[in-house]
Amino acid sequence: MHIPDGFLNHRINAAPFVGRQIWRHAPLPEHEIPWIKNMSVSAAISGRIGTLAVFLIALGIGKLIKKPSAHRRLALIFFIWLIPILASSVYAARPLTTDDAYTVEKGKFQLETGFDFARQDNHDKEFFPSLTLTYGLFERMDMGVGSAYQFVNPTDGKRENGFGDTALKIKYRLVDQKEWIPSFAVSGTLKLPTASESKGLGSGKTDFNINTIFTWNLSKRLQLYANLGYTFIGEHGAENELNYSLAGQLFLSDKWALVGEIIGVNNFNGHKGDDPFSGLVGTQYLITDSFVWDVGLGIGMNKASPDIRLTTGLTILFKP
Secondary structure, eight states, rough: OOOGGGGGGSOOHHHOOOOOHHHHHHHGGGGTTTTTTOHHHHHHHHHHHHHHEEEEEEEHHHHHHSOOHHHHHHHHHHHHHHHHHHOOOOOOOOTSSSSSOOOOOBTTEEEEEEEEEEEEEOOOEEEEEEEEEEEEEETEEEEEEEEEEEEEEOOOSOOEEEOOOEEEEEEEEEEEEEETBBEEEEEHHHEEOOOOOTTSSSSSSOOEEEEEEEEEOSSSEEEEEEEEEEEEETTTTTTOOOEEEEEEEOOOSSSEEEEEEEEEEEOOSOOGGGGOOEEEEEEEEEETTEEEEEEEEEEEESSSSSSSSEEEOOOOOOOO
């Protein structure tokens, strides 16, 4: 998640990380291995260690979610605690759902506010304002937390409202683009079941997603993004999911950009009709170097996706 680079003529210089001393005992401080003097080799090895750590933790969390006994819950807490420590060695900018390989600059915050409306195939309606806060921990890594408040208005039945689930996300950028080799990042997102299961606002279970992220700068005005991820579903009897998406961003000027994407999910239950598949088109407007307004229109391409989704929001980049 970041303010699109294509809007800016230069990146804002990262300020010194005020929390540096908090991480001075991390296994891979400042994205380097202390005993390897060659900085290029050190950064390359630390990057692969970080990626391997996130991947192994993701597999561990996925297995723990499926079998949540008491001792597994303790292990799950331990795994979550390990993520920021081991990996230290919430999406391409709104309104896209597809993530990009960029990270928030070290020492800076990014706040994303949004308001969405969705209408399902059966004409049920949902409204949900959302808030996501992301912090740049290191040059190549950020962490974020996000949630929403849901208003559900079914055609039949009782109206409900309440807080949605909470997402905790970490993203690590491994590779910067070199010629036609794309930028590449990995992310892990833990969904905490803060939505009410009794009200039908959530499953009441913990999920975990690991995502691979590719970004291509094809020209000064055109960028492409691709995601391929896997979600471990905590709900009993539910299948895990394969998530995929492809998005583009076309800069019309220094202020305006057009965006579009297609998004799909495969839940491996053998019924293609309930695999959500949708598309979105939208625009972004750079108000200042730190403020971006966006609006998007999503269209469901099957009955498993909302018929229509309208979204608008504001992205703010700031330093405390």
